[in-house]
Amino acid sequence: MYLIILDSETDFDGWRQAARALALHHIAPADVTWQVQGQTKDQLPPGLSEAPGLPPIETESTFTVPANFIELARITILHRDDGRFALLNRLLWRLKADHDLLEAITDPDVTQAAAMAGAVQRDVQRMRDLVRFREIGRDQKAHYAAWFEPEHHIIAFAAPFFVRRFADIPWSILSPDVCAHWDGHAVSFTPGISRRERPAPGHLEETWRRHFQPDRLPTPDALVKRRRNLHEASILEPLLVDAERWTGGRISPRPETTMGRKATSDDLEALREEAAHCRACHLYKDATQTVFGEGPKSANIMLVGEQPGDKEDLAGHPFVGPAGKMLDRALEEAGVDRKKVYVTNAVKHFKFVPRGKIRLHQKPVTPEIRACRQWYEREVSVIQPDLIVAMGATAAQSVFGKITPIGKNRGRLIDLPDGRKALVTVHPSYLLRLPDPEAKALEYRRFVEDLKIAAGLQKKAARAA
Ligand code: URA
Numbered sequence: 001m002y003l004i005i006l007d008s009e010t011d012f013d014g015w016r017q018a019a020r021a022l023a024l025h026h027i028a029p030a031d032v033t034w035q036v037q038g039q040t041k042d043q044l045p046p047g048l049s050e051a052p053g054l055p056p057i058e059t060e061s062t063f064t065v066p067a068n069f070i071e072l073a074r075i076t077i078l079h080r081d082d083g084r085f086a087l088l089n090r091l092l093w094r095l096k097a098d099h100d101l102l103e104a105i106t107d108p109d110v111t112q113a114a115a116m117a118g119a120v121q122r123d124v125q126r127m128r129d130l131v132r133f134r135e136i137g138r139d140q141k142a143h144y145a146a147w148f149e150p151e152h153h154i155i156a157f158a159a160p161f162f163v164r165r166f167a168d169i170p171w172s173i174l175s176p177d178v179c180a181h182w183d184g185h186a187v188s189f190t191p192g193i194s195r196r197e198r199p200a201p202g203h204l205e206e207t208w209r210r211h212f213q214p215d216r217l218p219t220p221d222a223l224v225k226r227r228r229n230l231h232e233a234s235i236l237e238p239l240l241v242d243a244e245r246w247t248g249g250r251i252s253p254r255p256e257t258t259m260g261r262k263a264t265s266d267d268l269e270a271l272r273e274e275a276a277h278c279r280a281c282h283l284y285k286d287a288t289q290t291v292f293g294e295g296p297k298s299a300n301i302m303l304v305g306e307q308p309g310d311k312e313d314l315a316g317h318p319f320v321g322p323a324g325k326m327l328d329r330a331l332e333e334a335g336v337d338r339k340k341v342y343v344t345n346a347v348k349h350f351k352f353v354p355r356g357k358i359r360l361h362q363k364p365v366t367p368e369i370r371a372c373r374q375w376y377e378r379e380v381s382v383i384q385p386d387l388i389v390a391m392g393a394t395a396a397q398s399v400f401g402k403i404t405p406i407g408k409n410r411g412r413l414i415d416l417p418d419g420r421k422a423l424v425t426v427h428p429s430y431l432l433r434l435p436d437p438e439a440k441a442l443e444y445r446r447f448v449e450d451l452k453i454a455a456g457l458q459k460k461a462a463r464a465a
Helices: 012-024 067-076 084-097 108-130 155-165 204-211 220-251 265-275 310-315 322-334 366-383 393-400 428-433 437-464
Strands: 002-006 032-036 134-138 141-147 171-174 178-182 187-191 301-305 342-345 352-355 358-361 387-391 413-415 421-425
Touching: 002 012, 012 067, 012 084, 032 084, 067 084, 067 108, 084 108, 108 155, 134 204, 141 204, 155 171, 155 178, 155 187, 171 204, 265 366, 301 322, 301 366, 301 393, 301 437, 310 322, 310 358, 322 428, 322 437, 342 366, 366 393, 387 393, 387 437, 393 421, 421 437, 428 437
Parallel strands: 002 032, 141 171, 301 342, 301 387, 387 421
Antiparallel strands: 134 141, 171 178, 178 187, 352 358, 413 421
């Protein structure tokens, strides 16, 4: 029996080195026990108190495994299940004999690893969604802190997202496993705070002070080392795409299209869930979340905007900020029932540049619109609207698949190649930006007139139903 002791719960390099050596020595996974440093000897299996060293490798022999196994293993190792090291070792051992093992989607080991990778990925997303920083005093300077209890070992892995998202403010994420700190220059990690000491609502500052008096913060030397760790973590982050591929594509295959039938809520939910992990362009890096379309599955009108704004990015819903209010008003005046239309955006992540505490909207460019078009197409395929209303140039570019001027095309029904109708109009934000009140009122009236075409169609469909 062999005992392998890893440096930490997330010691991927240690696991990889050991698993490779074990396989080269033909030591079967059943003869190996995996532990993490710090686990006491009384936790060792009976009869295993010493760690026998591996004999030297006699040959230069080596073997290769598919790159996607390494990717899968990097994510799976963050799962909290104690059996993950052995599971991955078993997969590696079996891959030596069967290079295509990962294609066997009903294999219990493959299924289990993929499910674990999916759970880790969902936990990372949950952390991105739920972490809310609160301002707390730290000497003279403000500091922000949040408490988060992850299900898996994801804090270091997820930290780069918060660094990018909150680069300008010093923050700490406290958790039972490990605490992450950002001082504006580097990330550092300190031991976790036990669940027993979990801060009561409104008492985060006390917990923070108890654990992180200035003299207990990491030394500059430690910061240098940890900065390197952060870099590693940011290299790992794109691998989440692969975990998605594993869990989405293999374990629970989802229909690519509904082929002409009306959507079920499952179709939409599956799509929404998949889009939540989209990495097709870089915009996901700074945005809080994917803002997917919303509305009833039976909608026969789809409204398409440009991209979520600041408010939508935080709320996770389309058109809930100032442009949304303007849209609601115009829809009501035109006689369109918003509750019965599906509202979405050409681009599903908020693009912005930080300016102090403000996030300034940036117009998406063609590669970003193209990268995101798959979601629009799949929404159309699921919802099957009769009419698609493109609000503004970005939406029109996505709907028609090419740059389409608004002025020349607005206010009339246009045939789309798939038999649906499209209507082009201005974006409500354009109206908000118009400085001249008279021009604003006039343009608003024109917008309402355009929407009345949609209202007519909605009424016709209601009568036919
Ligand atoms: N602008 C958009 O195009 N979409 C939104 O969801 C909000 C503002």
